[in-house]
Amino acid sequence: MPDAILxxxxxxxxxxxxxxxxxxxxxxxxxxxxxxxxxxxxRLWVHDPDGRSISNEEVLRGPEAFRHALDWIRxxxxxxxxxxxxxxxxxxxxxxxxxxxxxxxxxxxLAALTPLAPLHQKxxxxxxxxxxxxxxxxxxxxxxxxxxxxxxxPPASRFAIPRVYEEMGVRxxxxxxxxxxYVAGETATRLGLSADARVIVAHLGNGASLCxxxxxxxxxxxxxxxxxxGLVMGTRCGALDPGVVLYLQQACGKTAEQVQxxxxxxxxxxxxxxxxxxxxxxxxSDDPHAIEAVELFVYRVARESxxxxxxxxxxxxxxxxxxxGANSPQIRSMTCKCLAWLGLELDEKxxxxxxxxxxxxxxKIDVYALRTDEEAIIARHTLPTLGGEGSSx
Numbered sequence: 332m333p334d335a336i337l338x339x340x341x342x343x344x345x346x347x348x349x350x351x352x353x354x355x356x357x358x359x360x361x362x363x364x365x366x367x368x369x370x371x372x373x374r375l376w377v378h379d380p381d382g383r384s385i386s387n388e389e390v391l392r393g394p395e396a397f398r399h400a401l402d403w404i405r406x407x408x409x410x411x412x413x414x415x416x417x418x419x420x421x422x423x424x425x426x427x428x429x430x431x432x433x434x435x436x437x438x439x440x441l442a443a444l445t446p447l448a449p450l451h452q453k454x455x456x457x458x459x460x461x462x463x464x465x466x467x468x469x470x471x472x473x474x475x476x477x478x479x480x481x482x483x484x485p486p487a488s489r490f491a492i493p494r495v496y497e498e499m500g501v502r503x504x505x506x507x508x509x510x511x512x513y514v515a516g517e518t519a520t521r522l523g524l525s526a527d528a529r530v531i532v533a534h535l536g537n538g539a540s541l542c543x544x545x546x547x548x549x550x551x552x553x554x555x556x557x558x559x560x561g562l563v564m565g566t567r568c569g570a571l572d573p574g575v576v577l578y579l580q581q582a583c584g585k586t587a588e589q590v591q592x593x594x595x596x597x598x599x600x601x602x603x604x605x606x607x608x609x610x611x612x613x614x615x616s617d618d619p620h621a622i623e624a625v626e627l628f629v630y631r632v633a634r635e636s637x638x639x640x641x642x643x644x645x646x647x648x649x650x651x652x653x654x655x656g657a658n659s660p661q662i663r664s665m666t667c668k669c670l671a672w673l674g675l676e677l678d679e680k681x682x683x684x685x686x687x688x689x690x691x692x693x694x695k696i697d698v699y700a701l702r703t704d705e706e707a708i709i710a711r712h713t714l715p716t717l718g719g720e721g722s723s724x
Contacts, residue, residue: 345530431473449591515547516545526546550642636666636673649675664677676694685700
Protein backbone atom coordinates (compact mmCIF):
# COMPACT_ATOMS: atom_id res chain seq x y z
CA MET A 332 0.00 0.00 0.00
CA PRO A 333 1.84 3.17 -1.15
CA ASP A 334 2.19 6.06 1.29
CA ALA A 335 0.63 9.26 -0.05
CA ILE A 336 1.22 12.93 0.84
CA LEU A 337 -1.34 15.59 0.01
CA UNK A 338 -0.08 19.14 -0.60
CA UNK A 339 -2.66 21.93 -0.29
CA UNK A 340 -2.04 25.44 -1.64
CA UNK A 341 -4.94 27.70 -0.67
CA UNK A 342 -5.13 31.10 -2.33
CA UNK A 343 -7.54 33.99 -1.94
CA UNK A 344 -10.12 32.46 -4.30
CA UNK A 345 -8.87 28.98 -5.22
CA UNK A 346 -7.18 25.91 -3.79
CA UNK A 347 -4.55 23.96 -5.67
CA UNK A 348 -3.61 20.47 -4.55
CA UNK A 349 -1.25 17.69 -5.51
CA UNK A 350 -1.05 14.08 -4.37
CA UNK A 351 2.35 12.39 -4.20
CA UNK A 352 3.56 8.87 -3.56
CA UNK A 353 6.41 8.60 -1.08
CA UNK A 354 8.93 6.15 -2.52
CA UNK A 355 12.47 5.13 -1.63
CA UNK A 356 13.76 7.38 -4.42
CA UNK A 357 11.73 10.35 -3.21
CA UNK A 358 8.33 11.81 -4.09
CA UNK A 359 6.45 10.94 -7.27
CA UNK A 360 3.46 12.96 -8.46
CA UNK A 361 0.24 11.01 -8.77
CA UNK A 362 -2.23 13.79 -9.62
CA UNK A 363 -2.72 17.53 -9.27
CA UNK A 364 -5.80 19.69 -9.34
CA UNK A 365 -7.47 22.95 -8.49
CA UNK A 366 -10.77 24.21 -7.19
CA UNK A 367 -11.07 27.56 -8.95
CA UNK A 368 -13.39 30.48 -8.16
CA UNK A 369 -14.55 28.59 -5.10
CA UNK A 370 -16.23 31.63 -3.54
CA UNK A 371 -18.31 32.34 -6.64
CA UNK A 372 -19.02 28.79 -7.76
CA UNK A 373 -16.50 27.30 -10.14
CA ARG A 374 -14.93 24.03 -11.25
CA LEU A 375 -12.81 21.19 -9.97
CA TRP A 376 -9.96 20.37 -12.34
CA VAL A 377 -7.75 17.31 -11.85
CA HIS A 378 -4.92 16.14 -14.13
CA ASP A 379 -2.54 13.21 -14.15
CA PRO A 380 1.26 13.76 -14.14
CA ASP A 381 1.25 14.06 -17.94
CA GLY A 382 -1.39 16.77 -17.91
CA ARG A 383 -4.27 14.59 -19.09
CA SER A 384 -7.65 15.53 -17.63
CA ILE A 385 -9.03 13.18 -14.96
CA SER A 386 -11.87 15.38 -13.77
CA ASN A 387 -13.59 18.58 -14.89
CA GLU A 388 -16.77 19.23 -12.98
CA GLU A 389 -18.79 22.04 -11.49
CA VAL A 390 -18.61 22.59 -7.74
CA LEU A 391 -20.63 24.54 -5.24
CA ARG A 392 -19.19 27.71 -3.81
CA GLY A 393 -17.69 28.29 -0.38
CA PRO A 394 -16.53 25.54 1.99
CA GLU A 395 -18.67 23.00 0.12
CA ALA A 396 -16.35 23.36 -2.88
CA PHE A 397 -13.34 22.29 -0.84
CA ARG A 398 -15.25 19.45 0.81
CA HIS A 399 -16.21 18.24 -2.65
CA ALA A 400 -12.52 18.20 -3.61
CA LEU A 401 -11.61 16.25 -0.46
CA ASP A 402 -14.39 13.78 -1.21
CA TRP A 403 -13.01 13.36 -4.71
CA ILE A 404 -9.46 12.83 -3.41
CA ARG A 405 -10.59 10.33 -0.79
CA UNK A 406 -12.56 8.37 -3.40
CA UNK A 407 -9.51 8.18 -5.66
CA UNK A 408 -6.92 7.27 -3.05
CA UNK A 409 -7.74 3.64 -3.84
CA UNK A 410 -5.24 1.50 -1.93
CA UNK A 411 -2.96 4.42 -1.08
CA UNK A 412 -2.41 5.30 2.56
CA UNK A 413 -2.53 9.04 3.26
CA UNK A 414 0.25 9.65 5.79
CA UNK A 415 0.43 13.48 5.87
CA UNK A 416 -1.11 16.70 4.60
CA UNK A 417 1.04 19.77 3.98
CA UNK A 418 -0.38 23.29 3.86
CA UNK A 419 1.05 26.48 2.40
CA UNK A 420 0.90 29.11 5.16
CA UNK A 421 1.37 32.57 3.69
CA UNK A 422 2.72 34.44 6.72
CA UNK A 423 4.93 32.99 9.43
CA UNK A 424 5.73 36.33 11.06
CA UNK A 425 9.00 36.76 12.93
CA UNK A 426 8.74 33.38 14.67
CA UNK A 427 7.96 30.62 12.17
CA UNK A 428 10.44 29.56 9.50
CA UNK A 429 10.73 25.78 9.73
CA UNK A 430 7.76 23.55 8.82
CA UNK A 431 5.50 22.92 11.84
CA UNK A 432 3.07 20.24 12.92
CA UNK A 433 -0.29 21.98 13.00
CA UNK A 434 -2.79 21.84 15.83
CA UNK A 435 -5.60 24.16 16.93
CA UNK A 436 -3.37 26.14 19.29
CA UNK A 437 -0.85 26.86 16.55
CA UNK A 438 -3.62 27.71 14.09
CA UNK A 439 -4.82 30.39 16.54
CA UNK A 440 -1.33 31.87 16.78
CA LEU A 441 -1.02 31.97 13.00
CA ALA A 442 -4.49 33.49 12.69
CA ALA A 443 -3.21 36.45 14.72
CA LEU A 444 -1.04 37.31 11.69
CA THR A 445 -4.10 37.78 9.46
CA PRO A 446 -3.81 41.62 9.38
CA LEU A 447 -0.45 41.15 7.61
CA ALA A 448 -2.05 39.08 4.82
CA PRO A 449 -5.82 39.65 5.01
CA LEU A 450 -6.57 38.11 1.60
CA HIS A 451 -4.58 34.96 2.22
CA GLN A 452 -3.88 34.02 5.84
CA LYS A 453 -7.44 33.14 6.76
CA UNK A 454 -7.90 31.17 3.53
CA UNK A 455 -4.78 29.06 4.00
CA UNK A 456 -5.70 28.23 7.60
CA UNK A 457 -9.33 27.28 6.89
CA UNK A 458 -8.57 23.87 5.30
CA UNK A 459 -7.05 22.59 8.57
CA UNK A 460 -10.45 21.90 10.17
CA UNK A 461 -11.90 20.42 6.99
CA UNK A 462 -8.98 18.01 6.62
CA UNK A 463 -9.19 17.14 10.31
CA UNK A 464 -12.83 16.16 9.84
CA UNK A 465 -11.99 13.94 6.86
CA UNK A 466 -8.79 12.35 8.20
CA UNK A 467 -8.67 12.91 11.99
CA UNK A 468 -5.59 10.73 12.48
CA UNK A 469 -3.50 12.10 9.62
CA UNK A 470 -0.89 14.67 10.76
CA UNK A 471 -0.98 18.09 9.13
CA UNK A 472 1.99 20.40 8.63
CA UNK A 473 2.42 24.06 7.76
CA UNK A 474 5.08 25.27 5.33
CA UNK A 475 5.67 29.03 5.38
CA UNK A 476 5.80 31.27 2.32
CA UNK A 477 7.89 33.84 4.20
CA UNK A 478 10.61 31.35 5.21
CA UNK A 479 12.64 31.59 2.00
CA UNK A 480 13.25 35.30 2.64
CA UNK A 481 14.66 34.86 6.14
CA UNK A 482 18.12 35.48 4.62
CA UNK A 483 17.25 39.10 3.77
CA UNK A 484 19.24 41.26 6.17
CA PRO A 485 19.49 44.97 6.94
CA PRO A 486 19.45 47.37 5.26
CA ALA A 487 17.22 45.52 2.76
CA SER A 488 14.92 44.23 5.50
CA ARG A 489 14.59 47.52 7.35
CA PHE A 490 12.00 50.31 7.17
CA ALA A 491 13.01 53.88 8.05
CA ILE A 492 10.68 54.17 11.04
CA PRO A 493 11.44 54.33 14.78
CA ARG A 494 13.32 51.22 15.90
CA VAL A 495 10.73 50.38 18.52
CA TYR A 496 8.44 49.20 15.73
CA GLU A 497 11.13 47.06 14.16
CA GLU A 498 11.55 45.40 17.55
CA MET A 499 7.81 44.66 17.39
CA GLY A 500 8.29 42.85 14.08
CA VAL A 501 7.66 45.64 11.59
CA ARG A 502 10.12 44.69 8.81
CA UNK A 503 10.27 43.23 5.33
CA UNK A 504 9.23 39.55 5.26
CA UNK A 505 8.63 38.83 1.58
CA UNK A 506 6.26 36.27 0.05
CA UNK A 507 5.96 33.76 -2.82
CA UNK A 508 8.76 31.97 -1.02
CA UNK A 509 7.67 28.46 -2.04
CA UNK A 510 7.74 29.51 -5.69
CA UNK A 511 11.15 31.11 -5.33
CA UNK A 512 12.53 28.07 -3.52
CA TYR A 513 11.42 25.84 -6.39
CA VAL A 514 12.97 28.12 -9.00
CA ALA A 515 16.17 28.42 -6.98
CA GLY A 516 16.52 24.65 -7.14
CA GLU A 517 15.96 24.69 -10.89
CA THR A 518 18.67 27.29 -11.55
CA ALA A 519 21.41 24.73 -10.99
CA THR A 520 19.79 21.40 -11.83
CA ARG A 521 17.88 22.46 -14.95
CA LEU A 522 19.34 25.74 -16.14
CA GLY A 523 22.95 25.05 -15.27
CA LEU A 524 23.58 28.46 -13.74
CA SER A 525 26.66 28.83 -11.56
CA ALA A 526 26.24 28.60 -7.81
CA ASP A 527 26.99 32.30 -7.32
CA ALA A 528 24.84 33.56 -10.21
CA ARG A 529 22.95 36.78 -9.53
CA VAL A 530 19.36 36.10 -10.54
CA ILE A 531 16.13 38.07 -10.61
CA VAL A 532 13.02 35.90 -10.49
CA ALA A 533 9.75 37.55 -11.52
CA HIS A 534 6.77 35.71 -10.04
CA LEU A 535 4.03 37.40 -12.04
CA GLY A 536 0.41 36.46 -11.48
CA ASN A 537 -2.67 37.83 -9.77
CA GLY A 538 -0.21 38.32 -6.93
CA ALA A 539 3.17 39.49 -8.20
CA SER A 540 6.63 40.08 -6.81
CA LEU A 541 10.32 40.00 -7.68
CA CYS A 542 13.13 38.29 -5.81
CA UNK A 543 16.82 39.00 -6.19
CA UNK A 544 18.74 35.86 -5.25
CA UNK A 545 22.34 34.71 -5.21
CA UNK A 546 23.58 31.28 -4.29
CA UNK A 547 19.97 30.13 -4.19
CA UNK A 548 19.21 32.53 -1.32
CA UNK A 549 16.99 35.60 -1.18
CA UNK A 550 18.91 38.88 -1.06
CA UNK A 551 15.98 41.24 -1.64
CA UNK A 552 12.33 41.15 -2.70
CA UNK A 553 9.62 43.62 -3.61
CA UNK A 554 6.93 42.58 -1.14
CA UNK A 555 7.41 43.87 2.38
CA UNK A 556 5.73 43.31 5.73
CA UNK A 557 2.50 42.52 3.91
CA UNK A 558 1.40 41.16 0.54
CA UNK A 559 0.35 44.69 -0.49
CA UNK A 560 3.81 46.08 -1.30
CA GLY A 561 5.84 46.07 -4.49
CA LEU A 562 4.50 45.42 -7.99
CA VAL A 563 1.07 46.22 -9.43
CA MET A 564 -1.11 43.13 -8.98
CA GLY A 565 -4.55 41.92 -10.00
CA THR A 566 -6.46 43.87 -7.35
CA ARG A 567 -3.62 45.13 -5.12
CA CYS A 568 -1.93 48.50 -5.60
CA GLY A 569 1.66 47.53 -4.84
CA ALA A 570 4.12 50.18 -3.63
CA LEU A 571 2.25 53.33 -2.66
CA ASP A 572 3.07 56.67 -1.11
CA PRO A 573 1.90 56.18 2.52
CA GLY A 574 0.52 59.70 2.33
CA VAL A 575 -2.18 58.33 0.01
CA VAL A 576 -3.48 56.22 2.90
CA LEU A 577 -3.61 59.30 5.12
CA TYR A 578 -5.39 61.26 2.39
CA LEU A 579 -8.00 58.53 1.93
CA GLN A 580 -8.70 58.58 5.65
CA GLN A 581 -8.43 62.29 6.43
CA ALA A 582 -9.71 63.96 3.25
CA CYS A 583 -11.99 61.26 1.88
CA GLY A 584 -13.34 60.08 5.24
CA LYS A 585 -12.52 56.42 4.66
CA THR A 586 -12.25 54.07 7.60
CA ALA A 587 -9.27 51.74 8.02
CA GLU A 588 -11.46 48.86 6.85
CA GLN A 589 -12.54 50.79 3.75
CA VAL A 590 -8.95 51.72 2.92
CA GLN A 591 -7.97 48.07 3.27
CA UNK A 592 -10.70 47.06 0.84
CA UNK A 593 -9.66 49.74 -1.66
CA UNK A 594 -5.98 48.78 -1.62
CA UNK A 595 -6.41 45.00 -1.54
CA UNK A 596 -9.60 44.41 -3.54
CA UNK A 597 -10.26 47.41 -5.80
CA UNK A 598 -6.84 48.55 -6.99
CA UNK A 599 -4.11 47.12 -9.21
CA UNK A 600 -5.02 46.07 -12.75
CA UNK A 601 -8.71 46.14 -11.86
CA UNK A 602 -8.60 49.64 -10.44
CA UNK A 603 -6.57 51.18 -13.26
CA UNK A 604 -8.44 49.45 -16.07
CA UNK A 605 -11.92 49.59 -14.57
CA UNK A 606 -12.42 46.40 -16.54
CA UNK A 607 -10.74 43.30 -15.09
CA UNK A 608 -8.00 41.98 -12.84
CA UNK A 609 -7.20 39.25 -15.38
CA UNK A 610 -4.18 40.03 -17.56
CA UNK A 611 -5.56 37.87 -20.37
CA UNK A 612 -8.69 40.00 -20.58
CA UNK A 613 -6.69 43.22 -20.56
CA UNK A 614 -4.27 42.07 -23.27
CA UNK A 615 -7.21 41.16 -25.50
CA SER A 616 -8.91 44.53 -25.00
CA ASP A 617 -8.46 47.73 -27.02
CA ASP A 618 -9.91 49.82 -24.20
CA PRO A 619 -7.41 52.66 -23.48
CA HIS A 620 -7.67 52.08 -19.74
CA ALA A 621 -6.87 48.39 -20.19
CA ILE A 622 -3.81 49.31 -22.24
CA GLU A 623 -2.72 51.78 -19.55
CA ALA A 624 -3.09 49.13 -16.84
CA VAL A 625 -0.84 46.72 -18.75
CA GLU A 626 1.71 49.47 -19.39
CA LEU A 627 1.79 50.34 -15.69
CA PHE A 628 2.22 46.68 -14.74
CA VAL A 629 5.22 46.30 -17.08
CA TYR A 630 6.70 49.67 -16.07
CA ARG A 631 6.71 48.67 -12.42
CA VAL A 632 8.22 45.25 -13.13
CA ALA A 633 11.04 46.93 -15.07
CA ARG A 634 11.58 49.66 -12.48
CA GLU A 635 11.74 47.25 -9.56
CA SER A 636 14.00 44.92 -11.56
CA UNK A 637 16.56 47.71 -11.68
CA UNK A 638 16.33 47.96 -7.89
CA UNK A 639 16.84 44.20 -7.53
CA UNK A 640 19.90 44.37 -9.80
CA UNK A 641 21.29 47.09 -7.56
CA UNK A 642 20.73 44.95 -4.46
CA UNK A 643 22.57 42.08 -6.17
CA UNK A 644 25.43 44.25 -7.41
CA UNK A 645 24.83 43.08 -10.97
CA UNK A 646 22.78 40.56 -12.90
CA UNK A 647 23.48 37.25 -14.65
CA UNK A 648 20.01 35.83 -15.32
CA UNK A 649 16.34 36.84 -15.35
CA UNK A 650 13.61 34.23 -14.84
CA UNK A 651 9.88 34.68 -15.49
CA UNK A 652 7.46 32.46 -13.57
CA UNK A 653 3.92 32.53 -12.16
CA UNK A 654 0.69 32.45 -14.14
CA UNK A 655 1.52 35.54 -16.19
CA GLY A 656 5.29 35.15 -16.24
CA ALA A 657 5.23 31.56 -17.52
CA ASN A 658 2.30 31.95 -19.93
CA SER A 659 2.35 35.45 -21.44
CA PRO A 660 4.90 35.98 -24.24
CA GLN A 661 3.56 39.52 -24.68
CA ILE A 662 4.30 40.58 -21.09
CA ARG A 663 7.73 38.95 -21.26
CA SER A 664 8.51 40.78 -24.51
CA MET A 665 7.34 44.14 -23.18
CA THR A 666 9.34 43.71 -19.98
CA CYS A 667 12.54 42.71 -21.75
CA LYS A 668 12.28 45.71 -24.08
CA CYS A 669 12.11 47.96 -21.03
CA LEU A 670 15.19 46.21 -19.60
CA ALA A 671 17.22 46.14 -22.80
CA TRP A 672 19.62 48.68 -21.26
CA LEU A 673 20.50 46.03 -18.65
CA GLY A 674 21.51 43.60 -21.39
CA LEU A 675 18.34 41.53 -21.85
CA GLU A 676 17.78 40.53 -25.47
CA LEU A 677 14.82 38.29 -26.20
CA ASP A 678 14.64 35.63 -28.89
CA GLU A 679 11.06 36.33 -29.97
CA LYS A 680 10.58 32.91 -31.61
CA UNK A 681 11.75 31.10 -28.47
CA UNK A 682 9.57 33.46 -26.41
CA UNK A 683 6.47 32.48 -28.39
CA UNK A 684 7.28 28.80 -27.85
CA UNK A 685 7.68 29.52 -24.10
CA UNK A 686 10.85 27.45 -24.06
CA UNK A 687 13.03 27.47 -20.96
CA UNK A 688 15.69 29.76 -22.45
CA UNK A 689 14.12 32.64 -24.36
CA UNK A 690 17.10 34.99 -24.80
CA UNK A 691 19.34 35.29 -27.82
CA UNK A 692 22.86 33.89 -27.84
CA UNK A 693 24.13 37.48 -27.90
CA UNK A 694 22.13 38.55 -24.84
CA LYS A 695 24.36 39.67 -21.97
CA ILE A 696 21.74 38.39 -19.53
CA ASP A 697 20.23 34.90 -19.80
CA VAL A 698 16.43 35.04 -19.82
CA TYR A 699 14.22 32.05 -18.95
CA ALA A 700 10.53 31.19 -18.62
CA LEU A 701 9.77 28.46 -16.09
CA ARG A 702 6.64 27.01 -14.55
CA THR A 703 6.83 27.01 -10.80
CA ASP A 704 5.60 24.19 -8.54
CA GLU A 705 4.73 25.33 -5.03
CA GLU A 706 2.96 22.04 -4.25
CA ALA A 707 6.19 20.11 -4.84
CA ILE A 708 7.97 22.28 -2.27
CA ILE A 709 5.14 21.79 0.24
CA ALA A 710 5.42 18.01 -0.17
CA ARG A 711 9.23 18.05 0.01
CA HIS A 712 9.10 19.88 3.34
CA THR A 713 6.27 17.74 4.68
CA LEU A 714 8.03 14.41 4.09
CA PRO A 715 11.07 14.97 6.37
CA THR A 716 8.93 16.84 8.92
CA LEU A 717 6.76 13.73 9.12
CA GLY A 718 9.88 11.89 10.22
CA GLY A 719 10.18 14.02 13.35
CA GLU A 720 12.08 17.12 12.29
CA GLY A 721 9.14 19.47 12.91
CA SER A 722 7.39 20.48 16.09
CA SER A 723 4.04 21.90 17.14
CA UNK A 724 5.63 24.81 18.95
